Amino acid sequence: MNSPLVTPPLxxxxxxxxxxxxxxxxxxxxxxxxxxxxxxxxxxxxxxxxLQACLELLVTTLxxxxxxxxxxxxxxxxxxxxxxxxxxxxxxxxxxxxxxIAAPTATLATDAALAGxxxxxxxxxxxxxxxxxxxxxxxxxxxxxxxxxxxxxxxxRTFSLMVRLFGNVMxxxxxxxxxxxxxxxxxxxxxxxxxMLTSAVQAYIFAVLAMVFIGxxxxxxTASPAASTNxxxxxxxx
Amino acid sequence: MNIDWWTLGFQLVNLGILIWLLGRFFWxxxxxxxxGRQNDVARRLDALAEKEKxxxxxxxxxxxxxxxxxxxxxxxxxxxxxxxxxxxxxxLSRAQQDAAALQEATxxxxxxxxxxTRTAWGDQAASLAVDIARQILSATGISSEAVRDTLFARxxxxxxxxxxxxxxxxQAGFILMAAVAPEDADRRKYETRxxxxxxxxxxxxxxxxxxxxxxxxxxxxxxxxxxxWKADLDHIRDNLTHARS
Numbered sequence: 001m002n003s004p005l006v007t008p009p010l011x012x013x014x015x016x017x018x019x020x021x022x023x024x025x026x027x028x029x030x031x032x033x034x035x036x037x038x039x040x041x042x043x044x045x046x047x048x049x050x051l052q053a054c055l056e057l058l059v060t061t062l063x064x065x066x067x068x069x070x071x072x073x074x075x076x077x078x079x080x081x082x083x084x085x086x087x088x089x090x091x092x093x094x095x096x097x098x099x100x101i102a103a104p105t106a107t108l109a110t111d112a113a114l115a116g117x118x119x120x121x122x123x124x125x126x127x128x129x130x131x132x133x134x135x136x137x138x139x140x141x142x143x144x145x146x147x148x149x150x151x152x153x154x155x156x157r158t159f160s161l162m163v164r165l166f167g168n169v170m171x172x173x174x175x176x177x178x179x180x181x182x183x184x185x186x187x188x189x190x191x192x193x194x195x196m197l198t199s200a201v202q203a204y205i206f207a208v209l210a211m212v213f214i215g216x217x218x219x220x221x222t223a224s225p226a227a228s229t230n231x232x233x234x235x236x237x238x
Numbered sequence: 239m240n241i242d243w244w245t246l247g248f249q250l251v252n253l254g255i256l257i258w259l260l261g262r263f264f265w266x267x268x269x270x271x272x273x274g275r276q277n278d279v280a281r282r283l284d285a286l287a288e289k290e291k292x293x294x295x296x297x298x299x300x301x302x303x304x305x306x307x308x309x310x311x312x313x314x315x316x317x318x319x320x321x322x323x324x325x326x327x328x329x330l331s332r333a334q335q336d337a338a339a340l341q342e343a344t345x346x347x348x349x350x351x352x353x354x355t356r357t358a359w360g361d362q363a364a365s366l367a368v369d370i371a372r373q374i375l376s377a378t379g380i381s382s383e384a385v386r387d388t389l390f391a392r393x394x395x396x397x398x399x400x401x402x403x404x405x406x407x408x409q410a411g412f413i414l415m416a417a418v419a420p421e422d423a424d425r426r427k428y429e430t431r432x433x434x435x436x437x438x439x440x441x442x443x444x445x446x447x448x449x450x451x452x453x454x455x456x457x458x459x460x461x462x463x464x465x466x467w468k469a470d471l472d473h474i475r476d477n478l479t480h481a482r483s
């Protein structure tokens with residue numbers, strides 16, 4: 001068995017190695033984009049079909065989550081980022097159930113890319129919200145003494161995002177692989193069902209934590225920035 | 239921990255592109271559809287609220303109009319009742335006046351006809367009485383001159399029976415009415431006989447009135463003394479009337 005931390009390249013484009021998670025991600029991207037194009041062409045404002053109703057329910061629920069978690073009035077600037085993270089992680093996790101395909105999120109590089117995007121989003125949305133000064137002032141809460149710890153926390157929570165997702169997804173894949181190798185063809189099915197649930201939960205947790213971290217970087221003139229969005233008080237545990 | 243930096247870079251780019259693509263082709267159209275539907279619903283709700291206000295205003299106006307119509311109806315009914323009462327009273331009064339006028343006209347007609355009938359019957363009775371008296375006189379052989387003398391003698395007795403004051407009035411003059419104008423000799427004879435009764439020769443004005451049938455009458459502005467068949471017939475009629483009543 002290969003190390004899960006090592007991703008052998010499938011092929012090379014010049015000197016650049018292309019690994020399986022990248023190819024799988026391209027496939028997921030193609031699937032999502034084509035599906036989005038197909039769906040968006042048949043959207044109607046009058047009486048939506050079942051698929052459109054489900055998708056509208058997804059958007060509405062996502063907007064509700066954003067407004068309640070990030071405590072913003074307009075969820076539109078964050079909808080695409082948070083929603084895409086959730087949908088991609090969910091599809092990436094579930095695609096491991098297909099024979100011969102490994103979940104891209106089971107590789108550390110993909111999870112690092114996701115966490116890195118969240119890290120960048122925190123900075124971008126924080127600066128967009130209150131400017132550079134406003135964003136930097138969020139590190140002063142509750143006092144200037146906490147600046148080193150806040151800086152360290154920004155890095156560690158990004159790291160925890162990566163490790164949490166990687167550990168859960170990889171563990172699920174390992175358990176299913178081990179049981180499959182030991183017990184037989186049909187025995188891992190309950191574990192695969194459980195893995196579907198775990199994958200959905202992990203996608204939800206990753207999206208919620210991304211909202212919490214971004215929300216903590218937004219400047220709010222009437223409330224202390226971390227008082228309501230401190231990730232340690234959200235109740236979400238890894 | 240070993241991270242494949244090429245894979246990390248690929249995934250960063252891939253995920254960034256995916257976020258942009260889905261944001262453009264999935265999240266934005268869906269959120270636009272939802273926002274558009276919410277706007278439609280809000281607009282329809284506003285329109286419904288506006289329409290509800292209009293309906294409420296129309297309901298209030300209709301209620302007021304209905305109240306006004308009811309009041310107007312009551313007023314019209316009251317006026318019609320008053321007019322009907324006035325018309326009934328006027329019609330009744332007019333009918334009563336017409337009936338009274340008709341009754342009065344009928345009464346006058348009956349009275350006039352009764353008077354005319356009585357007059358006619360009186361004339362016929364008088365004429366009949368005269369005829370009868372004449373036939374009786376002719377049957378008895380008494381002449382008209384004798385009858386006239388007899389009647390004049392009764393006139394002399396009546397004048398003689400007058401009180402002194404009235405006879406004194408007659409001495410100043412009077413009208414002597416005769417049924418048939420007497421001849422001059424008879425006229426002088428009668429004037430002489432009256433002067434004998436009155437004690438002086440009064441101024442006598444002769445007139446003729448056939449309605450006396452036969453006989454004479456002495457007339458002054460305040461006195462009338464008659465001795466004629468007409469007076470006799472009137473006397474008889476009065477007696478008969480008194481006897482019936």
